[in-house]
Amino acid sequence: MFTPGNLLGWFGVVALFGWVSYAFAGWRPSLLVTSVTLLLGVFGLWTEGLDTLIITVFSVVISIVIGLPLGIAMARSRRVSGFVTPVLDVMQTMPSFAYLAPVAMLFGIGPATAVVLTLIYALPPLVRITEHGIRSVSANTIEAGRSLGVTRGQLLRQVQLPMAKRTIVVGINQSTMAALSMATIAALVNGPGLGRTVVDALQVLNVGKAAVAGLAIVAIAIMLDRTTTAASERTEKSTQGKVASVGYPGLSSKVMLEHLPRWATEDAGRGFELPRLTRAGRRLVLGVLLVPVLAAAYYSTLYLQLATFPDLSEVPAIREITGSALAGHINTVTTAFVDAVSGASEAFKNFVTYGFLNPLQSLLATSPWWTMALVIAAVAVILGGRRPLLITLVCEAVILGTGLWNEAMVTLTMTLVATVLVMIVAVIVGVGMGRSRIVDIVVRPLLDGFQTIPPFVYLVPALALFASSRFTAIAAAMLYGIPIATKLVADGIHGVSATTVEAARSTGSTTWQMISKVQLPMAREALVLATNQGLLYVLSMVVIGGMVGGGSLGYLIVQGFSQGQLFGKGLAAGIAITAMGVMLDRIARYAAERYGR
Amino acid sequence: MARGTRRITTVVVAAGMALGLAACGGGNINSSGSSSAAGSSAKCGDLRIAVNPWTGYVSNAHVIGYVAKTKLGCNVTYPELKEEVSWQGMASGSIDTVVENWGHPDLVKKYITDQKVVVDAGPTGNQGIIGWYVPPWMAQKYPDITDWNNLNKYADLFKTSESGGKGQLLDGDPSYVTNDEALVTNLNLNFKVVTGGSEAALITSFRQAEKNKTPLLAYFYEPQWFFSETKLVKVNLPKWTQGCDDDPKKVNCDYPPYTLNKLVAKKFADSGSPAVNLIKNFTWTNDDQNKVSEMIANQNLSPDDAAKKWVEANQDKVNAWLK
Numbered sequence: 001m002f003t004p005g006n007l008l009g010w011f012g013v014v015a016l017f018g019w020v021s022y023a024f025a026g027w028r029p030s031l032l033v034t035s036v037t038l039l040l041g042v043f044g045l046w047t048e049g050l051d052t053l054i055i056t057v058f059s060v061v062i063s064i065v066i067g068l069p070l071g072i073a074m075a076r077s078r079r080v081s082g083f084v085t086p087v088l089d090v091m092q093t094m095p096s097f098a099y100l101a102p103v104a105m106l107f108g109i110g111p112a113t114a115v116v117l118t119l120i121y122a123l124p125p126l127v128r129i130t131e132h133g134i135r136s137v138s139a140n141t142i143e144a145g146r147s148l149g150v151t152r153g154q155l156l157r158q159v160q161l162p163m164a165k166r167t168i169v170v171g172i173n174q175s176t177m178a179a180l181s182m183a184t185i186a187a188l189v190n191g192p193g194l195g196r197t198v199v200d201a202l203q204v205l206n207v208g209k210a211a212v213a214g215l216a217i218v219a220i221a222i223m224l225d226r227t228t229t230a231a232s233e234r235t236e237k238s239t240q241g242k243v244a245s246v247g248y249p250g251l252s253s254k255v256m257l258e259h260l261p262r263w264a265t266e267d268a269g270r271g272f273e274l275p276r277l278t279r280a281g282r283r284l285v286l287g288v289l290l291v292p293v294l295a296a297a298y299y300s301t302l303y304l305q306l307a308t309f310p311d312l313s314e315v316p317a318i319r320e321i322t323g324s325a326l327a328g329h330i331n332t333v334t335t336a337f338v339d340a341v342s343g344a345s346e347a348f349k350n351f352v353t354y355g356f357l358n359p360l361q362s363l364l365a366t367s368p369w370w371t372m373a374l375v376i377a378a379v380a381v382i383l384g385g386r387r388p389l390l391i392t393l394v395c396e397a398v399i400l401g402t403g404l405w406n407e408a409m410v411t412l413t414m415t416l417v418a419t420v421l422v423m424i425v426a427v428i429v430g431v432g433m434g435r436s437r438i439v440d441i442v443v444r445p446l447l448d449g450f451q452t453i454p455p456f457v458y459l460v461p462a463l464a465l466f467a468s469s470r471f472t473a474i475a476a477a478m479l480y481g482i483p484i485a486t487k488l489v490a491d492g493i494h495g496v497s498a499t500t501v502e503a504a505r506s507t508g509s510t511t512w513q514m515i516s517k518v519q520l521p522m523a524r525e526a527l528v529l530a531t532n533q534g535l536l537y538v539l540s541m542v543v544i545g546g547m548v549g550g551g552s553l554g555y556l557i558v559q560g561f562s563q564g565q566l567f568g569k570g571l572a573a574g575i576a577i578t579a580m581g582v583m584l585d586r587i588a589r590y591a592a593e594r595y596g597r
Numbered sequence: 598m599a600r601g602t603r604r605i606t607t608v609v610v611a612a613g614m615a616l617g618l619a620a621c622g623g624g625n626i627n628s629s630g631s632s633s634a635a636g637s638s639a640k641c642g643d644l645r646i647a648v649n650p651w652t653g654y655v656s657n658a659h660v661i662g663y664v665a666k667t668k669l670g671c672n673v674t675y676p677e678l679k680e681e682v683s684w685q686g687m688a689s690g691s692i693d694t695v696v697e698n699w700g701h702p703d704l705v706k707k708y709i710t711d712q713k714v715v716v717d718a719g720p721t722g723n724q725g726i727i728g729w730y731v732p733p734w735m736a737q738k739y740p741d742i743t744d745w746n747n748l749n750k751y752a753d754l755f756k757t758s759e760s761g762g763k764g765q766l767l768d769g770d771p772s773y774v775t776n777d778e779a780l781v782t783n784l785n786l787n788f789k790v791v792t793g794g795s796e797a798a799l800i801t802s803f804r805q806a807e808k809n810k811t812p813l814l815a816y817f818y819e820p821q822w823f824f825s826e827t828k829l830v831k832v833n834l835p836k837w838t839q840g841c842d843d844d845p846k847k848v849n850c851d852y853p854p855y856t857l858n859k860l861v862a863k864k865f866a867d868s869g870s871p872a873v874n875l876i877k878n879f880t881w882t883n884d885d886q887n888k889v890s891e892m893i894a895n896q897n898l899s900p901d902d903a904a905k906k907w908v909e910a911n912q913d914k915v916n917a918w919l920k
Contacts, residue, residue, distance in 0.1 A: 350758055
């Protein structure tokens with residue numbers, strides 16, 4: 001569509017990306033960017049990968065342009081905040097399937113729609129985190145600024161924004177991840193990119209092929225995350241007056257630095273053998289490096305081998321990780337895994353379904369609506385105090401108004417069971433990670449991967465293991481919810497002060513006592529937060545669950561997207577989910593405030 | 598300063614070497630003469646074939662697209678869309694044609710009869726069959742299961758964690774209207790309809806059922822590439838007669854056979870593009886389609902390569918479309 005590959009060959013693109021990331025973020029990120037872009041080529045997903053990258057970056061840039069001022073305005077005025085927050089809630093909790101068709105109709109089919117869909121989902125985290133970042137600048141600092149007589153504009157530009165910058169960068173990163181997670185959904189309305197490969201592969205149930213495209217998305221996510229973080233850290237240093245110490249050029253070495261003109265380097269201070277680049281020196285190095293980059297770009301438009309990524313399927317060693325070979329390996333492993341555990345998985349499914357799911361569902365969904373409404377309101381009050389009561393009642397009224405109360409209760413049952421299972425896993429793994437660095441190092445990349453890989457990739461193995469059932473929907477939701485919850489638990493355990501742990505140890509606590517009596521209670525705040533986030537992540541998988549036997553609201557939404565005459569019902573289901581999401585979030589949030597302390 | 602200048606020269610030379618390296622490799626694009634858009638392309642121009650998300654459809658689209666590209670010089674693109682959105686695309690002018698349409702009386706009424714923005718381009722030659730299917734091992738072990746009258750006898754076999762004590766009838770892809778709820782009630786079957794939710798769910802279930810010899814009764818359809826892998830057996834419901842399914846609540850008969858057809862946008866039909874004729878003339882059999890689909894789904898060929906292979910082996914059919 002608007003792939004740079006049409007203008008520029010792969011060689012030029014790699015060189016240019018490498019140079020840009022070097023200029024803004026330093027040589028480590030540059031190395032990462034170069035490897036990831038090359039990996040896209042090796043996977044045989046060059047065009048798709050670049051399309052995804054472009055749509056993501058483009059959407060995030062627009063998100064920043066809109067989101068930053070909006071976040072600032074919300075931070076400065078309670079009224080704006082009160083007005084915008086519910087809109088953001090809806091944008092984030094309304095399943096995108098519910099509005100896919102109308103958006104495609106409005107913006108036409110293709111990249112524009114993909115950008116709009118991505119934007120709807122990527123904007124809210126940025127706005128929220130920006131608002132939070134600016135609000136958290138301490139009142140004392142602001143007071144100090146005021147007393148010096150600075151105007152509101154100066155205060156914003158010179159005090160609040162710089163101090164909130166770290167938080168805002170986190171917001172941009174979250175926004176990027178949200179944008180990437182929309183790649184597969186956008187593919188359903190012909191959005192270009194890796195998502196389409198995933199969707200196509202799902203059609204013929206080629207798990208390996210989908211997984212390779214999924215891995216490419218994960219690689220892009222890691223690349224964007226590390227690069228933006230590094231870039232922000234660097235500007236932070238340079239604004240503090242220090243010249244970036246990450247300024248070693250990639251191919252640099254002692255030889256290169258010593259051959260630079262005198263004004264380009266300065267003594268790096270004691271302990272550093274090599275001289276350091278001055279600001280002008282950095283510009284010189286960048287300028288000089290630009291020459292081969294531009295040459296690479298130019299030649300890549302002339303020579304076929306530099307234009308289209310070469311086929312590496314004949315090259316030894318690399319051959320094994322080219323797209324189709326890797327897909328084959330993944331397929332083999334998946335099939336073997338499914339065959340090995342399918343007996344046990346069936347037993348576990350039945351245990352959960354007959355033991356918890358069915359009884360809970362018959363309780364929630366077959367009781368008269370007013371009984372359940374009262375019970376939920378009572379639970380809200382018990383957990384969150386009086387504050388979430390009003391919003392709970394409003395949301396209940398909305399769900400009732402959509403006429404989908406029963407379906408909503410079935411969905412609620414699955415959400416609750418999934419959240420409980422998520423928390424069981426999160427506590428076990430999170431405690432392990434919090435207590436042992438090695439476990440953390442091994443497990444964390446896995447969690448990162450599962451957080452960014454499109455769920456479509458693991459639907460087929462999940463179906464093979466658990467057949468088409470509500471439990472399959474729960475399993476898919478668990479895979480999506482476990483990473484975030486586990487990370488939060490791990491951070492909480494890790495954050496328990498060392499002196500407390502030492503004190504407990506000296507009184508002779510066993511490991512079990514240490515975990516259950518000291519570390520977990522001390523990390524209560526993290527546990528509550530993990531439950532809240534786990535719940536919301538699980539809820540966002542309701543639609544995907546509808547595709548694998550979850551039925552209820554999720555299925556209605558998928559159906560509404562697929563069949564025009566059912567669009568209204570799909571939208572109603574979308575509204576019901578949004579109401580349920582807001583309700584559960586508010587209850588959990590107020591509960592967190594009450595019990596988290 | 599003299600020292601500095603010499604140093605710069607060194608760097609520039611190094612850069613120059615990198616540049617030289619960059620130049621090494623490969624044939625020149627301009628000399629390789631890849632500009633194939635010569636000749637008749639002006640006559641045909643763009644052809645935008647919507648691609649709906651199932652493999653049989655992909656086969657139709659790419660065979661037509663391949664012929665249009667190679668024989669008529671069209672610039673073919675394949676926007677991937679769900680059915681509903683494809684119809685909208687034809688109405689708004691971003692899609693030229695849909696090459697396998699399964700009925701959709703509501704959309705026919707809206708876009709063909711009322712708004713007159715879409716035109717029927719005749720049958721594809723494929724027969725669409727919808728119904729209830731069991732994996733082959735079941736049909737072998739319980740030969741009489743293919744008669745609906747015996748379904749209740751076997752209901753116990755089909756019990757799952759989802760079906761609440763009754764037999765499970767796994768339902769399908771959200772894209773299709775099904776009468777299954779009504780059928781189960783009206784035929785007094787001791788079954789419960791359980792929503793599978795996607796084609797992937799149906800195929801995976803059948804695959805596992807055949808492999809592990811577990812019972813399964815599910816909604817499915819032909820033509821579908823999966824039949825070239827596993828020959829599912831259809832359960833015969835009471836025969837379809839005209840009008841027996843008019844009232845969705847009282848349906849007690851099998852699904853009607855679908856004559857699949859092609860659609861073109863009115864604007865495109867009037868454009869004088871030679872591709873319009875190609876699309877109108879295109880017909881082939883279920884076997885033809887399954888062959889191409891099988892190449893895509895199981896042999897891992899790209900749709901274009903599969904289309905090329907089939908077209909080269911069936912020149913006579915292709916020539917008939919071009920008349």
